[in-house]
Amino acid sequence: MNFCTVLILLFLKTHVALMSISRRKFTGSLFALPLLLQLPLSASEKPINLSSKNKYPTKLNPGDTVALISPCAATFTQEPIDIAVEALEKCGLKVKKGKHLMANEGHLAGTDKQRASDLNNAFADDDISAVICLRGGSGAARVLPLIDYNTIKKNPKIIVGYSDVTALLLSIYAKTGLVTFHGQNGIASWTELARKYYFGLLFENKQLTFEKPDLPEANWVRKRGRTRTIQKGTASGILMGGNLTVLCGMLGSDYLPDFKGAILFLEDTNEELYRIDRLMAQLMLAGILDNISGFIFGHCTNCQPGRGYGTSTFDQIMDHYIKPLEIPAFSGAMIGHIESQFTLPLGIKTEMDAEKGTFKLLEKALHE
Secondary structure (H helix, E strand, C coil), rough: HHHHHHHHHHHHHHHHHHCCCHHHHHHHHHHCCHHHHCCCCCCCCCCCCCHHHCCEEEECCCCCCEEEECCCCCCCCCCCHHHHHHHHHHHHCCCEECCCCCCEECCCCCHHHHHHHHHHHHHHCCCCEEEEEEEEEEECCHHHCCCCCCHHHHHHCEEEEEEHHHHHHHHHHHHHHCCCCEEECCCCCCCCCHHHHHHHHHHHCCCECCCCCCCCCCCCCCCCCCCCEEEECCCEEEEEEEEEHHHHCCCCCCCCCCCCCCEEEEEECCCCCCHHHHHHHHHHHHHHHHHHHHEEEEEEECCCCCHHHHHHHHHHHHHHHHHHHHCCCCCCCCCCCCCCCEEECCCCEEEEEEECCCCCCCCCCCCC
């Protein structure tokens, strides 16, 4: 519920009350209306556009302890956990495993309460400097009502993940203003390029520029890391986004931040193209696309045409929804279910150049 709607409801409630009193009391009550409007809103009615009230976590240092949790899908073998721990230790970090890291409830990594408790405990633990999500999958949206947002607000820490973890990143930012990070899960590939952005942002707190990797000298033509300009131009705004499917699944809830003026980035995987079209239509109908200042689509990995008589291409779908907006837009950024990906801060002022296929941070994302 946005702030204007809250004001209207408060006015209507006041008007009904005033109708039941005498004319003399009515005149006196009008002077009380401004005071009524200053009363605190309930938790469910608080406006969630917190971009001007960001909370910044502290950057990581070698020797810090991080929590490894699994808030989404279950892990049925020990090996992925070992890989994640080894990768984080090579980053110079100590790893504290969540109590329910190996739990499972069907396809999920434990019950909703178990998964939420690992997240809440990590933020409440003074020895933990960051929360690393082991993997994505599904189920993160189920724990959103169980998250202790007050504890998170009082203990701002880095939280990193992508894919289904999008639900956590968006809801935590919406409810607390804490800058969250779309990037490597624990079981990611940890390539040299991915590590460059991971370390540059989370350890060195750089105002990074996100751009295509250098072209190898032996290559005349770029085959990997290409971008496609949908609409030329430059734009600035708060960087916000994540997995398209997960974001659309949250529409209509109060766990989404305000996208007005944002640079929206999206990615997805294993979705047939007709479903990508449907999801983009959802964003359009919800008014999300009308309010953004710029648009970046990373990769739609393994997004193929479905069965039937024909289908639009991915590029045609993007053009259909984005070109009429007449905002800077491009696709092909290193975001998504790919071997090397950017680590991106949600809630940070960013400037993009659609023709160059680049974007850069205009402020630091962390406290020193």
